Amino acid sequence: MKDNLEEVRMSNKVKKELILEGLCCANCAAKIEAKVNELEGVANANLNFVTKTLSIDMEEGEVATILNKTNNIVKNIEPDVIVKEKSLNRHTKQACTLVGLGCANCAAKMERGINDIEGVKNATIDFVSKKLTIEVHDKDDFSRVIEEAVDIVRSIEPDVKLIVEENKKKGHSHDHNHGIDEDKKSEILKLAVGAILFLGAVTLNLSYNIKLILFIISYLIVGGEIVLRALKNIIRGQVFDENFLMSLATVGAFAIGEFPEAVAVMLFYQVGELFQDMAVDRSRKSISALMDIRPDYANLRVENDIKVVSPEEVKVGDIIVVKPGEKIPIDGKVIEGKSMVDTSALTGESVPREIEEESEVLGGFINKNALLTIKVEKEFSESTVAKILDLVENASSRKAPTESFITKFARYYTPVVVITAAVLAVVPPLIIPGASFVQWFYKALAFLVVSCPCALVVSIPLGFFGGIGGASKNGILIKGGNYLEALNDVETVIFDKTGTLTKGVFKVTKIETKKNIAKRELLQYAAFAEAYSNHPIATSILKEFRKEINKDDIEDYNEISGQGTKVTVKGRTIIAGNTKLMTKENVNFDEVETLGTVVHVAMDNEYLGYIVISDEVKEDSEEAIKRLKAIGVKRTVMLTGDLKSVGEKVAERLGLDEVYAELLPDQKVKKLEELDNKKSLKGKVIFVGDGINDAPVLARADIGIAMGGLGSDAAIEAADVVIMTDEPSKIAGAIKIAKKTKSIVWQNIIFALGVKGLVLILVAFGLSTMWEAVFADVGVAVIAILNAMRALKVEE
Structure with a gap:
């Protein structure tokens, strides 16, 4: 079954997300992920190196134990990394910082006291990070709970301050210092000093001892931290990491008298690592910028005053005001004003959209030129912008098969190369006459430099992450790397008709009566029958009737899936629906052929x-079907509950290969399964729909695509890909982005393995030095990361 169905069934499991602050080694990240996955009680663990987020699905009763063991794993592999729990529920959790906290015993007292506050579900204090996380049952209690928590903290430690962490406000952060933060500035300064001493030792006419001293000082400045970290890791049993490999290679070079090369290799390795970190940071910021749609505030109208509040504080039914240039914070309906809105952040559409009174607007739209007054229809947690952010943030938790393969490959690659290096250092001098131990030992050291798999471990996930980010920029939300990769093998695309290939905007175009009743009277009977239905057809009938139906007159209402409705009004039975319903109720009706949906009406079994x-x-x-066939999709199919004659006319007009009409929701699933059995072993079947009755088919398909702009929440939740613009042509665009992303990912795999393999062969035959080996490590990593960034700019 599909991943999303598995998540529904995991009711006895919980998901936690941890932020690993300071994590900068991709190879170590892979080790952490593998170790956490081995823990008892863990269903799945996924570490996204780009966002430094570790997501763990675990048994509900084992949370505390698993989190403690996870923390130990991280500290064992990367002691300097700080583990913080990420709030998964933005509405019932609040993170705070305890500034000045220095006593672990006091922290435990504070935690107990805050847990005793009425309304608090759970409170935890991470003494290492000085973070307090409070979870409440009702978000409206936050203000009171925070005030009581402040009092408890002060009573235990008067000098400690409790600071409530604000929501991220991109664009107002202090992270825009030309791409170089304070830590990197100090790192650059350290490397510069080391480089000057190294150049002095190499170029100046100095005595042997002074040169040696300069080389040693330069080495300690540039690589001392790496050597120290390697020693600490060895004590903890962590041997095969890049710190150990670089330390062994450069210390070994010192041991055989290659002083300049030892320092130079460490220096260039550190420079490469610096560029690699900057490239990853840049990519992270670029992807974050694509999702810069979270509104910072809402202008809440309170009586005759305007109050600036967090979007989370706004409730359904509240009235908000959006000024020109501001983001619309929450989904709602315009009750006053007329303006143009920029929808590009959500839909990828560059052309502004005109809205007026009664227009539906989504959070994340930008108001362009006039004041708008909006009635809120959804809480922020249920709004479109919140769901999009959640989808993109969690997309990396579903790994593509290529990512999973690279992760496994990296676990074996380094030990194999290290063992090969050991053999290279020891065996040839013993079996080859006249072979120099120093010469072969030098080759072995170069092997060690090449053995780090960071180029692959960083760039491959980054490529998929970039592809997902680039697709979102085009109004296509892809929920995981696995779905992005699966889009490369699509053979069959199955469409729902209404709201997918058609606009789903129904209008009464003809009324035909068969008895001595007026058309208005027939329309009234149909309106009674459809009074409680939210189907687009029912809505169009009620809209055409133009009067309010007195629902008190309706004594009984029954909606028959895929057929119509049956109601009792003042003792008389009215049925309205398709030919199946008429046949089922034994009503003699007229067969009608027309390009539209026919609703037959009968009263007391009289037509x-x-x-x-x-x-x-x-x-x-029509363009969507042409584009799909142009990129290699073998079969296009339409499934509809509409009449066969209507379905066939639409299919003929659009150029579809097959059409199956008059299907109930369960019959759509069966038909999809029949088509699924006809695909090749590797081929994938897409289903595209928008209605709530499409959710079962969306979940059953290899890839479910929902039309998100006008589509139902149920369809969007069940789908794997969401098209925010409701344009079928975006499906071909999604496949094109997937193919381009796969191309970039495989370019990196072939380039990285090709260069590393070539350098290893050249080193083994004495045709290469450690200089080339350093390039094969950090140089290849930087180039692969920069290449992966191109996935962000892929146009659909």
């Missing part, structure tokens, strides 16, 4: 007439 509701085909539906 009264029919209403024709027409639905327009989307402008780009």
Whole structure:
């Protein structure tokens, strides 16, 4: 079954996300992920090196134990990394900082006291990071709980201050110092000093002892931290990491008298690592910039005053005001004003959209030129912008098969190369006459430099992450790297009709009566029958009737899936629906052929007439089918609950290969399974839909695609890909982005392994030195990361 169905069933499991601050080694990240996955009670653990986020699905009763063991694993592999728990529920959790906290015993007292506050579900204090996380049952209690927590903290430690962490406000952060933070500035200064001493030792006419001293001082400045870290890791049993490999290679070079090369290799390695960190930081910021859609505040109207509040504080039914240039913070309906809105952050559309009174607007839209008054229809947690942010942030938790393979490959690659290096150092001098131990030992040291797999471990996930980010920029939300990679093998695309290939905007175009009743009377009976339905067809009938239905007159209401409705009004039974419903109720009706949906109406089993509701085909539906066939999709199919004659006419107009009509939701699933059995072993089947009745089919398909702009929440939740613009042509765009991303990922794999393999062969035959080996390590990593960044700029 699909991943999303598995998540629903995991009711006895919980998900935790940890931020690993200071994590800068991709190889170590892979080790941490592997170790955590081995823990008892862990269903799945995924570490995203780009965002430094470790996501763990675990048994509910083992949370504390697993988190403690995870922390120990991280500290054992990377002692300097700080582990922090990330709040998964933005509405019932709040993170705080305890400034000046220095007593662990006091921290334990504070934690107990805060847990005793009424309304607190759970409170934890991380003494190392000085972080307090408070989870409450009701978010409206936050203000009171925080005030009581402040009092408890002061009573135990008067000098400690409790600071509530604000939501991220991108664009107002102090992270824009031309790409170089204070830590990197100090690192550059250290490398510069080491480089000057190294150049002095190499170029100046100095005595042997002074040169040796300069080389040693330069080496300690540049690589002392790495050697120290390697020694600490060895004590903890962590041997095969890049610190150990570089230390062994350079100390070995010192041992055989290659002083300049030892310092130079460490220096260039550190420079390469610096560039690698900067490249990863740049990519992280670029991807974050794509998702710079979170609103910072909302202008809440309170009586005659405007109050600036957090979007989380706004409730359904509240009135907010959005000024020109501001982001619309939450989904709602415009009740006053007319303006143009920029929807590009959500949909990728560059052309502004005009909105007016009664228009639906989504959080993340930018108001361009006039004041808007909006009635809030969803809480922030349920708003479109919050769901998009959550989808993108969690997309990396579903790894592509290529990512999983590289992670496994990296675990074996380094030990194999190290063992080969050991053999290279020892065996040839013993079996080859006249072979020099120093010469072969030098080759072995160069082997060690090449053995770090960081180029692959960093760049491959970054490529998929970039592809997902680039797709979101084009209004295509892909929920994981596994779905992005699966889009490369699509053979069959199956479409729902209404709201997918057609606009889903129905309008009554014809009313035909068969008895001595007026058209208005027939429309009234149909309106009674559809009074409680939210189907687009029902909405169009009620809209055409233009009067409020007195629902008190309806004594009984029954909606029959895929057929219509049956109601009792003042003792009389009215049925309205398709031919299946008429046949089921034994009503003699007229067969009607037309390009539209026919709703037959009968009262007390007497046929009264029919209403024709027409639905327009989307402008780009025909183009979508052409584009899909142009990129190699073998079969395009339409499944619809509509009449066969209507379905066939739409299919003929659009150029679809097959059409299956008059299907109930469960029959759509069966038909999809039949089509799925016809695909090749590697081929994938896509289903594209938008309605709540499409959710089962979306979940069953290899890849479910939902039309998100007008689509239902249920369809979006069940889907693996969401098209925010409701344009079918975006499906071909998603496949194109997937193919380009895969191309970039495989470029990196071939380039990295090719260069490393070539250098290893050249070193073994004495045709290469440690200089080339350093390039094969950090140089290749930097180039691969920069290449992976191109995935962000892929156009659909």
